[in-house]
Amino acid sequence: MFSSKQQLIGIDIGSSSVKLVELKPKRKGYTVKSAVEVPLTPDVIVEGTIMDYGEVTEAVTAAFKQGKFSTKDVATALKGNSVIAKRLTVPISDPDELSETFMWEAEQYIQMDIEDVSIDYEVVHINDEEGETDLVLAVARKDLIVDFKSVLEAAKLKPLVVDLEVFALMNCFIANYEVDEEASMIVNIGHSNTLLIFVRDGNYEFSREILKGGRNLTEMISQGLTVPYEEAEQLKHDNEAVQGRPELKEIVESFNNQIALEIKNTIEMYESNSQTKPSRCFLCGGVSSLDGLRERVEEVIEADASFFDPFARMDISGSVDRGMLEENLYSFNVAAGLALRSVKDK
Numbered sequence: 184m185f186s187s188k189q190q191l192i193g194i195d196i197g198s199s200s201v202k203l204v205e206l207k208p209k210r211k212g213y214t215v216k217s218a219v220e221v222p223l224t225p226d227v228i229v230e231g232t233i234m235d236y237g238e239v240t241e242a243v244t245a246a247f248k249q250g251k252f253s254t255k256d257v258a259t260a261l262k263g264n265s266v267i268a269k270r271l272t273v274p275i276s277d278p279d280e281l282s283e284t285f286m287w288e289a290e291q292y293i294q295m296d297i298e299d300v301s302i303d304y305e306v307v308h309i310n311d312e313e314g315e316t317d318l319v320l321a322v323a324r325k326d327l328i329v330d331f332k333s334v335l336e337a338a339k340l341k342p343l344v345v346d347l348e349v350f351a352l353m354n355c356f357i358a359n360y361e362v363d364e365e366a367s368m369i370v371n372i373g374h375s376n377t378l379l380i381f382v383r384d385g386n387y388e389f390s391r392e393i394l395k396g397g398r399n400l401t402e403m404i405s406q407g408l409t410v411p412y413e414e415a416e417q418l419k420h421d422n423e424a425v426q427g428r429p430e431l432k433e434i435v436e437s438f439n440n441q442i443a444l445e446i447k448n449t450i451e452m453y454e455s456n457s458q459t460k461p462s463r464c465f466l467c468g469g470v471s472s473l474d475g476l477r478e479r480v481e482e483v484i485e486a487d488a489s490f491f492d493p494f495a496r497m498d499i500s501g502s503v504d505r506g507m508l509e510e511n512l513y514s515f516n517v518a519a520g521l522a523l524r525s526v527k528d529k
Contacts, residue, residue, distance in 0.1 A: 191258040191344060193351070193521030194243065196331065197514075198228045198398070199374035199469065201242045204518040205252050206497070213358075213523075214498040218508055218515055219250040225398070225412070230375060231263020233330050236337070243338040251502075258344035258521040259331055260351045262378070267293065267322035268349040268390055270307075276314045278306070293322055301325050307386050319387045321347055344524050348517055349380055349390050355520030356465065357385055359495040366453075368461040369491060370446055370480075371516065372468035374398050377442065379449045381461060389453050393445050397470035400438040407434045422474040432474075439476045443483035450484060465491035467513040493519035 195202040200222045206213040221242045227235045247255075273288050275281045285304060290297050300322050307317040328345050335342040352369055360367070366383040375396045381388040397419065404415035408430060418424050418431060425432050446464070454460050466477055466488055480488040493516040499505065508515070 189254070189256065189525060190522065191256050191524050192247075192252050192254060192340075193518040193524070194257050194259045194335065194340075195348075195351075195515075195518040195521065196228065196233075196239060196243070196259060196334070197223075197262075197373060197469075197517070198396075199223055199225075200514070201239070201246050202515055202518040203243075203246045203250055203252070204515055204522040205250065205254075206519070206522045207500075209498075212496055212498070214500055215494050215503055215508075215519075216500050217250040217252055218503050218518075219246045220507065220511055220514065221246040221249070230394075231261060231265055232327065233334060236330075236334055240334050240337045243334065243340070247338065247340065255340045256343050257335060257340045258346060258524040259335060259342055260346045260348045260517055260521055261323045261327055261331065262348035263376075264392070265324040265327050266347050266349075267320065268347055268387065269320045269322075270317070270388055271320055272315050272317050274314060275316055276309050276311050278309070281306075281316055289320055289322070292320060295322070295324065299325055301328055321350070323347065344521070346521060346524065348378060349387065351517045351520030352378070352380055352467075353382055353387060353520070354523045355493050355516050356382060356491065358520075358523055359492065359497075360465070365462040366457070366459055367463045367465065368446075368450065368453075370464060370466050370468075370471070372396060372442060372466065372470040372476075374469060377445065377468070379446065381453050381457075388457065391449050391452070393449075395441065395445065396468075400435065400470065400473070403434050403438060404431065419470075419473065425474040435474055436479070439473060439479040440483075442476065443480045446480055447483050460486075462486070464488040467491035467493070467516040469511070469514045471513045491516060 193204045200220050203219045205217040207216045227238050303321045304318045309316050332342045362385040364384050366381050369380040371378040373396045377393040380390045400419050401415045405412050425435050477488050
């Protein structure tokens, strides 16, 4: 039954590390067959753009060998300000007409040269009475796609799917949590930025990227405590140190407050357009487990905030390093969402 749908290895090439996940389908759900993370040095990837092809290729190669993956067919995701995801309503209800005229429609929403980007879309709903189609537009710079595919091919892998980070996170969320008519909010707090996504009834609604992430906190600690960047990076993840050093705790609390206020502002932005508020907030990303962050978010948005477990409804194989996975659990959401893709997906 499952052999006809060959899964892909999900590869998330992020600003601070490379994450790989392989899932094995079973009768109900999935088993995490392998999960690996290999760190990258700072500024190897900046705002989603690869700056050092050699190091990234080496990291991907090392991670792939470490995980003993069963196939070289992979899916990866693009992120940063060179990609666009947007929910649109276009004045066309005929599918054939839409496919013929979509490029012209899409050009109105893209602030980039149409010749420099790759465009795709997915229909959400066709309203024949109104003569309209609701759809989700996906745009990425062609050179960015070429760069990521080149790195994977240099690592002797076969990139069959190139997705957007937004949709990989959505796939992971839908596979692990109940979706309904009430909106849910996913907040992915990464090394360089924070991505906020609204999902309702299993469909993409809205997203926003904030250029603030774990690197900003590391710099705040380094400057505030006058310590090297590497030491500051370790301190921000040491909750005992945060609790035991008042000056460090104050810096972390300041960062937590900044993130919480950005989340609140984004909710207000979404509410003004949709006339509804998200009923749930889910936090993920390498910085999401900062001391006191979840509690501060709950306090500011006046709603429950939970951690987004990428494997909440999945079994974990005995071959997976559980210690590593537990320590870095909320960093694997994008890779897990990509690993849910199959060879038949476009």
